[in-house]
Amino acid sequence: MRYIISFLLASTAPALAEVPRVMADLPPVHSLVAQVMGDLGQPELLLDKGANAHSFQMRPSQAAGLQEAGLVVWIGPEMTPWLDRALAGISGARQLRLLQAEATYRQGFGAEEGEAHDHDAGLAEDHAEEEAAAGHDHTGIDPHVWLDPANASAWLGLIAAELSALDPENAATYADNAARAQADLAVLDAEIASLLAPAKSTALVVYHDAYGYFAGHYGLTIAATLAEGDATGPGARHIAEVEALLNAGPACLFSEANHDPKLVTQLAEATGLTAAGLLDPEGAQLDPGAGLYGNLLRALGTTIADCTN
Structure with missing residues (x-):
């Protein structure tokens, strides 16, 4: 009788949510996701070390992993068109496209350098045509958006929110990890600004x-x-x-x-x-x-x- 009761209790207990399987396209994106996940899990990096980000070809095992991913965090097809093609064949895959995120500052190729970006002024007007995926023409919106630390700081919060939606039991941990990473990034940003002043x-x-x-x-x-x-x-x-x-x-x-x-x-x-x-x-x-x-x-x-x- 004791075993029957134990079985009934176990079968009616709510299932604990699993930490989602997360995949990222580029090393800097993977790094930001890893900071938010912390000790809860490790994201998977699709792009091999030293590979070309624009023309990479996934292995069959990576394509299979996409089918099981709970979340795909990537810049967007402007940077990694091969991932866009892979995701097109997957229905219901949750995605965080960082280039198109509302918090992301965007600018066109050849934008004026030498002036600080105004992240409070809203997004740059997205009026240019998409880049040619095969050749990655340097026209249209520049997808190298991770090289602005202010974008990365905003993304840490977005990544934490996406993970929390999939894994609410660990939401506080994701938020704490993101806040800690943002604080560390702010310190590094100030150091680099001082270093580059001359x-x-x-x-x-x-x-x-x-x-x-x-x-x-x-x-x-x-x-x-x-x-x-x-x-x-x-x-x-x-x-x-x-x-x-x-x-x-x-x-x-x-x-x-x-x-x-x-x-x-x-x-x-x-x-x-x-x-x-x-x-x-x-x-x-x-x-x-x-x-x-x-x-x-x-x-x-x-x-x-x-x-x-």
């Missing part, structure tokens, strides 16, 4: 147009980019213009992770400059995990400051 008068030449948000947030000037698109190499006239800019000085020339440094090396030799260092805007060469986002921002700030100082 760099505001220096022209920065980067490989491709990925740094508008970072430059705008910290008041830096991206004077030129080498590549005119991820699928388009620079022409001779453009290279000559960049070389003239570098000769005019003062300027810093940077290579970039996942891109051939040959052109940067040639320009450095032609102008007598030393290539300032390698920038990694997607964290492609960093170890994934909760600490990656802070390490990514710190590495960008330090590399730029080392040149300008």
Whole structure:
């Protein structure tokens, strides 16, 4: 009789909600989700270390994992079109598209750098056509939105809210983790701002147009980019213009992770400059995990400051 009662009690007890299975597209997004989840669980990163974020192909095991995911956190099809295609075949998958989130500050490619972003003024007008997914043309809205720490801070709260909706029993933990991560990010942001203050008068030449948000947030000037698109190499006239800019000085020339440094090396030799260092805007060469986002921002700030100082 005792066993029957125990069985009845067990069968009528409310089932505890499981921590949702979460998948993220890019290392910086994965890092932010990991900070919010904390010890409750680990999100899964879709993009392999060092892979191209625009043309990645998922493994069958990753595609199967998407079918079971409780939440997919990603920038959007403007950055990872391969994930958009995969999600199109999944009905009912809960998604958090960060680029389209109301709290996200957005701007177009080639937006003016050197001025602080006004996050209180609302979102930038989204009037441009979508990027061409295959070639990732540098027109339309710039999807490298994680490089603005103010966006990342807002996303921590959004991620906590999404996780809380799926797992209300742990809502307080998600909220506490997000608040702690936001506080840590605010401290790091102030440190980087101080570090980069002397760099505001220096022209920065980067490989491709990925740094508008970072430059705008910290008041830096991206004077030129080498590549005119991820699928388009620079022409001779453009290279000559960049070389003239570098000769005019003062300027810093940077290579970039996942891109051939040959052109940067040639320009450095032609102008007598030393290539300032390698920038990694997607964290492609960093170890994934909760600490990656802070390490990514710190590495960008330090590399730029080392040149300008």
